[in-house]
Amino acid sequence: MASILILAEHLGGTLNPATARCVTAAHQIGGDIDILVLAADPAAVATDAAAIEGVRKVLTVARAENQHALAAVYAPQVVAAVQAGGYSHLLAPSTTFGKDVLPRAAALLGVAQVSDISAVDGAHSFKRPIYAGNAIISVEAPADQVLVGTVRTASYAAASSGANAAPVEALALDVALPTHTRFVDLHQGRSDRPDLQSAARVVSGGRALGSADNFAIIHALADKLGAAVGASRAAVDAGYVPNELQVGQTGKIIAPELYMAIGISGAIQHLTGIKDAGTIVAINKDAEAPIFEIADYGLVGDLFKLVPELTAAL
Ligand SMILES: Cc1cc2nc3c(=O)[nH]c(=O)nc-3n(C[C@H](O)[C@H](O)[C@H](O)COP(=O)(O)OP(=O)(O)OC[C@H]3O[C@@H](n4cnc5c(N)ncnc54)[C@H](O)[C@@H]3O)c2cc1C
Structure with a gap:
């Protein structure tokens, strides 16, 4: 049976709804679904993640270096969490965040990533759009490797939230983090309007x-x-x-x-x-x-x- 780890996307202590959409894709794969929250203070995000229906547990890694989502810093921790938990699948949303972190994790695991999953045909078979969405390709990934995949969030509704209260566990990972990449500044458009990516x-x-x-x-x-x-x-x-x-x-x-x-x-x-x-x-x-x-x-x-x-x- 699959055991799936989903990397949570969050900003400013708020879980991005893209994570709950990943949970829906994970449900289609089947098996245990856990969420990994990397943050300086993961408590609020972990509580939100634990409320998503179908989540077995939430793992947190609290480190000052996780204050900002730097792919170079996140990736080795994600890989260590996958290996420590013996996960068969690692998923993240196919957003700017997921597209940044997951290829690094895939490279560290020595596997090829399945990008932009838009349908699940089996635990290792997926559909994804190619040629700017003009064609859909079926992808079969090796079953003896960790499946690393980004999920096309537009293809999945968010798993419902509120009824669950999955346990939250702090992970102690002994991982040396790179120092060659550092956070400088975040320039973000400010708007009172709904977020484009999740607006109805x-x-x-x-x-x-x-x-x-x-x-x-x-x-x-x-x-x-x-x-x-x-x-x-x-x-x-x-x-x-x-x-x-x-x-x-x-x-x-x-x-x-x-x-x-x-x-x-x-x-x-x-x-x-x-x-x-x-x-x-x-x-x-x-x-x-x-x-x-x-x-x-x-x-x-x-x-x-x-x-x-x-x-x-x-
Ligand atoms: C590799 C690549 C990637 C691309 N990625 C994207 C992408 O992500 N997103 C994207 O949008 N495009 C993308 N494009 C560009 C895309 O091909 C088009 O050039 C672009 O979408 C055209 O934008 P438009 O429809 O606003 O302009 P136009 O094609 O110029 O259309 C303007 C329309 O407005 C209508 N119009 C004019 N005046 C009025 C009026 N007064 N009232 C009502 N209607 C009027 C016209 O009839 C016309 O249909 C990409 C292109 C390439 C090559």
Whole structure:
């Protein structure tokens, strides 16, 4: 039977919901599911992790060096935890965090990582998107090695939370940590709006907005809907919004219940980021725009007229 260790993603003492999505993927693999929290003070995150349904136990490593999530510092501890617990699987979300830490852990374990798991076919067989989501490949990993995998969080709902109270155990790992990488500073966009990656509703604007000032109409609609704001790469490259708002192949992969694409043509690299969205609404003045091929609802017209009307109506 599989025994699965999930590396918790957290920031500022709060567990990222991506971790609970990993738990859902782990349920499909089957077996015991434990969560590893590395932090300077892991107590609050560990309590959140212990509440996730289906988690057997939470392991914590409290070290001052774990104050900030540095992949070079985390990876040897993760590997030591995997080896100490004899785990068959190590998972983390396929977010910037997971993509940073897990390849290092895989390298230290001497195994190849399975990236971006979007479906579980068996304990060592998975599906994952390739060619910007244009094709799905089946991957068979060796069963005699630790399976290291990142989970495409947009493909999994978060495991429910609250009913569980798994035991929390402090791990004492004797691991020498590298000093060649150190934390300097964290520059983070500040916003009162929901987080783009976990928001239930997202309103995105494209090149058609024409300027950063014009993006105000996207913000106004988003605020009416309680939605996060996203953007196409063209809008980001033009400097209308910061790059952490980019949705798509080289941006965020998201799965909101409602996605509104406004003045966005629907290039394949953008659509890759919203493949798992629930309802897709498009506003575009070109009735032939490819976005209408995947939209559930489409409005053909000038966004500068339609969006303020929609916002007012809401
Ligand atoms: C390797 C690679 C990776 C990429 N990664 C990404 C990615 O992660 N995310 C991403 O988004 N793109 C990505 N791209 C770029 C992608 O190919 C497109 O160039 C980009 O998505 C286009 O952005 P857009 O739809 O805003 O602009 P455009 O394609 O220029 O579309 C603008 C749309 O607005 C409509 N429009 C214009 N004026 C109005 C108006 N007044 N009212 C209503 N509609 C109007 C037009 O009809 C048009 O459909 C990538 C490209 C490459 C090569």
